[in-house]
Amino acid sequence: MSSVKVLGINSSPRKYGNSYKLLRIALRAAEEEGAGVEVLHLYDYEIRPCKGCVSDRATKCKYPCIIDDDMKYLYDKVLSADALIISTPIYWFDVSGQLKNFIDRLTALENMILFDGRSWLEGKVAGVIVCGNDGGAVHVASTLLATLNDMGIHIPPWAMVYYVGKDDVLKVKDKLLDAANLGKIIVKAVKLLKGIKTWYDPSMLTRVESYWVREVLREIETTPKVPKSK
């Protein structure tokens, strides 16, 4: 049994488009690197919109989510994976609405920090694949990466693979190579980081407040207030 599990998430309604093709190449490389891989097609599942319970009271949002739909199944898939590769088409300079609902609903895992001391996504590794005919690829990819990172996820080098154009991406050499590397790099990173599930340490606050704040203030007092004129 392979020790590293990579979950591929296809957020396009089409199972034969460029987003899916690059995802497949990435997963193939992950397999070569020794991982077990699986693909989920988000459009095969019913994912209802998040009700924003967290805005009423932070502790109202927790796993399991109160909404009764296919996220039950998808949460388990995410939790048991070491790494995620999310692939999405570009819909109006952003992810598909279906993927956005999926992301919003992941809050129930991230918010476990309030109950369990850590985000249940912390320490995983992720990358993204974004394809579209028109512009917006980097806009989508950077938002996704920032979101995943802010849920506690590690983003390894070159984690953003994007293709803007109308050609069959299986014929675009540099994008194939980027996707293959994404799969490989993600598995490599999982192996190196493995075992460390907790990164954020709330106990640091005491020494920050007791000592470091004072040190910074002392240093600043000795610094001239006006920027050097040039």
Place this chain on the structure above:
Amino acid sequence: MSSVKVLGINSSPRKYGNSYKLLRIALRAAEEEGAGVEVLHLYDYEIRPCKGCVSDRATKCKYPCIIDDDMKYLYDKVLSADALIISTPIYWFDVSGQLKNFIDRLTALENMILFDGRSWLEGKVAGVIVCGNDGGAVHVASTLLATLNDMGIHIPPWAMVYYVGKDDVLKVKDKLLDAANLGKIIVKAVKLLKGIKTWYDPSMLTRVESYWVREVLREIETTPKVPKSK
């Protein structure tokens, strides 16, 4: 001598503002974790705008950059660091122009991929700190993280610390804690990933093109073309 070097980059013209304060807290935590740290104030240096040589011919852009200014010094500082923490104020929903010039000029290091087979920034670890009175923090942070990642840099969990508000950030507990964790997490990640400077592997192309593309095509042919009606 400490084995991990963290370079803090303050992109604010002010050495006593919130961007700088959080940077200092992060670096203090990095020290506690065993790193050697250093701060550079970008406004102390002359950084001329990138001339975009790469757009004329990809190989025209390489280290050392043809522009004769203080980047010579800054390039060396970046190259000798294992990790970067970039701190910036928010100027019109974006980084300061001074930081943007610095980022643009890093192209000379990233573009060494064409000469040396790897980006000279590859394998480093980075995080960002963004402070402002008004909106835009996440917009700035996500763009910075995506940029650094696309230069080959690791983004460890919780690498985006931002504060939106007018208070003295040294009194905002959760932001102090975020900054301290950023410093610690970055050093932890450097230690785990250390020694591995090359992540992207151009030699994968042969097997992608020879085998994997065909596999994907075969799989897609057996998939129905019309999305399930729901």
Place this chain on the structure above:
Amino acid sequence: MSSVKVLGINSSPRKYGNSYKLLRIALRAAEEEGAGVEVLHLYDYEIRPCKGCVSDRATKCKYPCIIDDDMKYLYDKVLSADALIISTPIYWFDVSGQLKNFIDRLTALENMILFDGRSWLEGKVAGVIVCGNDGGAVHVASTLLATLNDMGIHIPPWAMVYYVGKDDVLKVKDKLLDAANLGKIIVKAVKLLKGIKTWYDPSMLTRVESYWVREVLREIETTPKVPKSK
């Protein structure tokens, strides 16, 4: 009967939150300026995810959309409005998934350009309201505005109202004032621009290709190729 119709779209699941409150203030100002106003709560409707037909063949996407859900009703509301004010909470640095599905499905109106010579949204006026406890407001607002603009919609000055914080926004003076101005400015802009439904003129291509391209080439030939060294 008032001649200007403003449609307010609340994309929050909650009808008593900050997003909704600012929307109400904006609509109140629109009324004062003489408009007829209406509010829709997106969470009251079933909006299924876009199937991306346009990616299979551009002309497959047209009004009415093939998906049979509440968008039928919502399309009519949008079409009969002169202006839109879209209000959204921030869910992971982005709009709510429910709003994203709504935006994606508007493609059926925008894509009428292929059948009717113009986007059915062209010439309308719009603004956005974004509220959240955490960061991301500007990221959401700028993406929304760019999207609406790229559907042919006019964005008047100060069209982006955002509040980042946990207070009751009805007590935050400058945000109340921003929202009120948004409502007023939008109606003012509708009045000035009214009657002009077509802005994009495809017939310009002939003279661009026949004359202007040649003029530009001629000018460039007489310009030195190397940027001035400084």
Place this chain on the structure above:
Amino acid sequence: MSSVKVLGINSSPRKYGNSYKLLRIALRAAEEEGAGVEVLHLYDYEIRPCKGCVSDRATKCKYPCIIDDDMKYLYDKVLSADALIISTPIYWFDVSGQLKNFIDRLTALENMILFDGRSWLEGKVAGVIVCGNDGGAVHVASTLLATLNDMGIHIPPWAMVYYVGKDDVLKVKDKLLDAANLGKIIVKAVKLLKGIKTWYDPSMLTRVESYWVREVLREIETTPKVPKSK
């Protein structure tokens, strides 16, 4: 003498690249629509980074800026124009650093709202042109448009022209057409909106606070607090 003045701002170091070419086409169309046009090459000027005086005290930032450089000349050019078309290459998913410095320095005009009751950019009309080989066009364009809008500027329909690719854009029909339309639409919008320099009305606050806030509260009290379960 033509009554509408359009200022084209080329933010690329190269005067013969795609950014410049599309800008020229847009300006040509503006001329056809009756405008007087002028082009500035930002790289011909020395633009020092903003010192962020506004962060020390809001009223410290005003026209004329305390920095003594070529912005003196550029401020006058901007002030005397009715419309701006800003063209930029994509440098790391963002504008060129030179353009960023220019944008940052415009704060001195926008911040006149504190002295003069209005942003000195209010009521102008603007559009953007973004070109690059790689991704990031929409990310750049949406940030620019949001920034300009938040300085008080109108963004007319289809104000975002972008080209991602390596070809000579003078051969790309749909982009030529987009650029030509941008020039024409901007002049059309200036004509319709002309004469109205003040859009934001601070005097609304009294009636918002005295009446509208209470109306909203009353309405919300009669609304059920729990979102409908679906």
